[in-house]
Amino acid sequence: MSDNPFSTRNITQESALSTNKVLRNTYALLSVTLIFSAVMAMVSTMANIGYGASLACSFGALALIWFVLPRTANSGAGIAVVFAFTGLLGFGLGPILNHYLSMANGGELIATAMGGTAIIFLALSGYALTTQRDFSFLGGFLFAGVIVVVLASIAGIFLQMPGLWLAINAAVILVFSGFILFDTSRIINGGETNYILATTGIFLSIYNIFTSLLHLIGFAND
Amino acid sequence: MSGLEIGYLVLAVAILIFLIPRAKHWLSNSPKAEQGDWQAFLFPIALVVLFVAGLMWLVSR
Numbered sequence: 123m124s125d126n127p128f129s130t131r132n133i134t135q136e137s138a139l140s141t142n143k144v145l146r147n148t149y150a151l152l153s154v155t156l157i158f159s160a161v162m163a164m165v166s167t168m169a170n171i172g173y174g175a176s177l178a179c180s181f182g183a184l185a186l187i188w189f190v191l192p193r194t195a196n197s198g199a200g201i202a203v204v205f206a207f208t209g210l211l212g213f214g215l216g217p218i219l220n221h222y223l224s225m226a227n228g229g230e231l232i233a234t235a236m237g238g239t240a241i242i243f244l245a246l247s248g249y250a251l252t253t254q255r256d257f258s259f260l261g262g263f264l265f266a267g268v269i270v271v272v273l274a275s276i277a278g279i280f281l282q283m284p285g286l287w288l289a290i291n292a293a294v295i296l297v298f299s300g301f302i303l304f305d306t307s308r309i310i311n312g313g314e315t316n317y318i319l320a321t322t323g324i325f326l327s328i329y330n331i332f333t334s335l336l337h338l339i340g341f342a343n344d
Numbered sequence: 345m346s347g348l349e350i351g352y353l354v355l356a357v358a359i360l361i362f363l364i365p366r367a368k369h370w371l372s373n374s375p376k377a378e379q380g381d382w383q384a385f386l387f388p389i390a391l392v393v394l395f396v397a398g399l400m401w402l403v404s405r
Contacts, residue, residue, distance in 0.1 A: 219379045259377040261370030342400035
């Protein structure tokens with residue numbers, strides 16, 4: 123190692139170490155929050171909460187990510203906020219899971235959706251990590267895609283067309299698959315240095331892919 | 345329209361208000377794609393499409 127602390131090699135090594143640290147911390151926090159969210163989903167399933175409570179959880183999670191997380195992301199309190207955010211989203215899954223659990227093979231459908239989500243996440247993360255490609259060019263495209271999906275969901279509330287919901291769920295899987303590539307490549311290429319924000323982004327992608335995949339599999343089962 | 349549907353509508357509008365400034369930021373600040381970038385993105389996405397279609401086919405059998 124060079125004695126000069128500002129040599130190119132030292133800076134590159136430092137940058138690689140920092141990237142590895144962000145990646146390691148992100149995956150560690152992500153795995154713990156996923157377990158926590160699953161536990162909260164189990165609790166809400168057993169408590170048999172209604173869709174109103176689920177909606178309140180979604181509002182709470184949105185408020186946390188909008189107003190609280192930006193102020194706490196650089197402190198230890200940010201970790202508590204991520205747990206609250208993921209816990210609320212997990213708790214809000216109760217009515218959806220109960221709907222599928224009431225079917226004859228509902229448990230099997232949920233397990234298939236969980237396994238499918240895990241395969242998609244691991245494959246896309248592995249792809250972004252091995253290719254080391256910078257997918258940050260996707261930013262505008264992906265955010266525009268989410269806006270289109272939300273607008274289509276608003277239309278879906280009024281139109282009540284099963285075909286439209288199917289298309290929305292398929293689009294959600296594609297857009298959030300893109301977000302997994304985008305978020306992972308931003309960590310690798312130094313675009314995201316805060317593991318709390320990185321965890322929140324990847325968690326949201328996994329959550330959305332899981333719920334949409336469950337709806338698509340449920341539809342195929344019918 | 346039920347109270348729950350109004351709630352979902354309000355949530356969707358709130359999500360839009362949250363997303364629009366972020367989308368504007370990324371639309372104006374995203375780096376331009378280089379040669380091969382779109383192919384590198386579309387290849388895994390096509391695999392995801394095939395995987396999801398396969399899962400749906402397996403479940404429907």
